[in-house]
Amino acid sequence: MNKAQLIDAIAEKAGLTKADSKKALEAFVATIGESLKKDEKVALVGFGSFSVSERSARAGRNPQTGKTIQIPAKKVVRFKAGAELEGQL
Numbered sequence: 498m499n500k501a502q503l504i505d506a507i508a509e510k511a512g513l514t515k516a517d518s519k520k521a522l523e524a525f526v527a528t529i530g531e532s533l534k535k536d537e538k539v540a541l542v543g544f545g546s547f548s549v550s551e552r553s554a555r556a557g558r559n560p561q562t563g564k565t566i567q568i569p570a571k572k573v574v575r576f577k578a579g580a581e582l583e584g585q586l
Contacts (some may be wrong), residue, residue: 533574543581550575 498506500522508518532539533549540546553571 499530539578543579545576545578545582548575548577 504515504518507513507522508515511518513521517562529539529547533547535545536549538546538548549572551572555568557566557568558564559582
């Protein structure tokens with residue numbers, strides 16, 4: 498499912514227009530992003546939780562040349578599915 502298909506599904510299930518569904522989805526994504534930038538955990542009961550974790554610097558290898566390179570430390574977003582979501586699979 499891509500973004501357009503998700504917007505269509507939200508519009509259909511919530512009885513909203515596609516424009517309103519798009520605004521709602523974009524607001525949701527922006528709000529999650531802002532919270533994660535502040536290192537806040539976002540927990541949606543039944544769906545899952547988003548959090549930020551840090552990957553430490555490490556050595557890697559360039560697949561074309563085989564040369565060892567240094568990969569810098571960075572922050573990554575983690576998602577852990579909730580029990581209700583996992584139960585639907």
